Amino acid sequence: MEYIQIYSLDFFNDVCLEYKHAKHLSFEALCNTMRKRIGDIEDNREIRKVEHCLHDVCMSGFAMMYFQDPSLLEFQQRLEDKARNNNLKTLFSVKTIPKDSQMRDVIDKLDSEKLKPIFNDFVEKLRRGKQLERFLFMKDYYLMSIDGSEYFGSDKVKCPGCLTKESKSGKIHYTHQILQSVIMHPDMRQVIPLAPEAIKNVDGHQKQDCEIQAGKRLIQKIRQDHPRLKIIIVGDSLYSKQPFIEKLVKHRMRYILTAKDNDHKLLVEWVNEQRQLGEVSSYRTTDTKGIVHEYEWINDVPLNGRDDAQMVNYFHYRIVKNGKVTYKSSWVTDISVTEHNVRELVRGGRSRWKIENEAFNTLKNQGYHIEHNFGHGKENLSFNFFLFNLLAFFIHQIFELTDALYQQCRGKFSSRRAFWQCLKNTIIVLIFPDWQTLLERIIDPMAFL
Ligand SMILES: [Zn+2]
Numbered sequence: 001m002e003y004i005q006i007y008s009l010d011f012f013n014d015v016c017l018e019y020k021h022a023k024h025l026s027f028e029a030l031c032n033t034m035r036k037r038i039g040d041i042e043d044n045r046e047i048r049k050v051e052h053c054l055h056d057v058c059m060s061g062f063a064m065m066y067f068q069d070p071s072l073l074e075f076q077q078r079l080e081d082k083a084r085n086n087n088l089k090t091l092f093s094v095k096t097i098p099k100d101s102q103m104r105d106v107i108d109k110l111d112s113e114k115l116k117p118i119f120n121d122f123v124e125k126l127r128r129g130k131q132l133e134r135f136l137f138m139k140d141y142y143l144m145s146i147d148g149s150e151y152f153g154s155d156k157v158k159c160p161g162c163l164t165k166e167s168k169s170g171k172i173h174y175t176h177q178i179l180q181s182v183i184m185h186p187d188m189r190q191v192i193p194l195a196p197e198a199i200k201n202v203d204g205h206q207k208q209d210c211e212i213q214a215g216k217r218l219i220q221k222i223r224q225d226h227p228r229l230k231i232i233i234v235g236d237s238l239y240s241k242q243p244f245i246e247k248l249v250k251h252r253m254r255y256i257l258t259a260k261d262n263d264h265k266l267l268v269e270w271v272n273e274q275r276q277l278g279e280v281s282s283y284r285t286t287d288t289k290g291i292v293h294e295y296e297w298i299n300d301v302p303l304n305g306r307d308d309a310q311m312v313n314y315f316h317y318r319i320v321k322n323g324k325v326t327y328k329s330s331w332v333t334d335i336s337v338t339e340h341n342v343r344e345l346v347r348g349g350r351s352r353w354k355i356e357n358e359a360f361n362t363l364k365n366q367g368y369h370i371e372h373n374f375g376h377g378k379e380n381l382s383f384n385f386f387l388f389n390l391l392a393f394f395i396h397q398i399f400e401l402t403d404a405l406y407q408q409c410r411g412k413f414s415s416r417r418a419f420w421q422c423l424k425n426t427i428i429v430l431i432f433p434d435w436q437t438l439l440e441r442i443i444d445p446m447a448f449l
Contacts, residue, residue, distance in 0.1 A: 057098050073098070107384050147356065148178070160203055182355050245310050267303060267304065281339065316329070
């Protein structure tokens with residue numbers, strides 16, 4: 001008798017679900033999401049002056065960032081001239097390639113706020129694909145790190161939005177900065193970027209914008225975009241001040257914020273006094289390498305000397321190697337610290353470096369050219385380019401998390417830079433029908449001969 005295996009309905013659901021995940025996080029699906037948002041942007045140009053539609057201009061700018069190649073348009077135009085086809089057309093559905101200057105003019109005038117929802121669309125796709133839950137921390141929270149970074153600087157080029165800094169010699173330096181937030185996890189190499197907040201001057205305001213003000217705007221927006229997300233904000237000592245903590249409380253966010261001794265003299269004094277009274281708890285452990293890890297904590301201490309001082313929980317961590325302290329840091333949090341969670345809290349607080357290492361350093365040094373002068377423009381060019389760059393980085397992070405083909409291809413190279421260099425070189429000379437074929441070709445060039 002022939003044996004027929006009967007699969008349960010769950011099996012089919014699982015298979016379908018997995019297929020669906022892969023599909024809605026594919027290159028085509030993510031590009032379509034971008035395309036839909038770009039399609040919603042009103043094109044205010046005079047029709048008779050429009051040579052390239054908004055879609056073609058934006059996707060060309062994005063493709064440049066995606067392949068981390070400032071000369072992408074030029075090379076694809078050459079392919080078009082010779083072969084009547086090009087990779088911008090096949091991969092990004094760009095019908096006509098704009099000239100570099102045309103693209104810059106249009107992107108300069110584009111309202112940056114219209115691009116920001118794409119970040120939430122991607123986060124939502126990750127959530128639906130059950131990828132976001134890989135980042136869960138302390139059961140049902142998401143660690144969200146916030147930090148500022150500069151992406152444009154010049155002594156000559158400027159706009160009304162530029163931040164200014166005067167040197168001792170009276171020379172003025174112009175910069176553009178952003179405040180970035182990423183969802184992260186101590187055990188995950190990838191980070192999930194959210195829409196950044198520009199730190200920029202606004203006409204009519206006397207005082208310059210600054211990171212902390214941008215921070216207050218950013219957390220409000222994050223709460224609006226993610227009303228139910230359980231969030232722990234992780235930030236440096238700049239943020240462990242009462243006005244900012246009050247904002248976090250108002251927006252139902254928890255926090256683990258670095259508290260440097262110099263910024264919190266009264267708090268440190270208080271903790272020292274309590275230590276002498278034996279009120280500070282501690283825990284000490286030696287690992288297999290003989291390195292000593294020391295933890296200290298005390299709950300319900302005043303953050304500062306104000307009458308209405310915010311009450312916080314304080315914890316400290318120290319690494320001692322061969323009798324010498326090699327690392328130490330302190331944090332304040334609204335999470336009650338116990339001997340059961342102090343190590344996890346330290347891991348959460350220490351993972352703050354991920355925003356610098358995994359996001360900013362990658363964007364600056366791994367080929368994304370975030371500080372490269374892609375152009376300042378007159379209105380929004382540099383910020384819009386930054387957003388395209390970050391969206392490209394976001395998609396690459398999604399592939400690192402979910403796409404086996406991408407991971408296999410990336411695994412063939414020792415560095416991210418070498419991987420992208422190979423992709424860049426390949427699409428200059430060959431035209432691919434889709435992204436997947438490009439990766440397959442890189443993985444196994446012989447299979448195509
Ligand atoms: Zn400017």
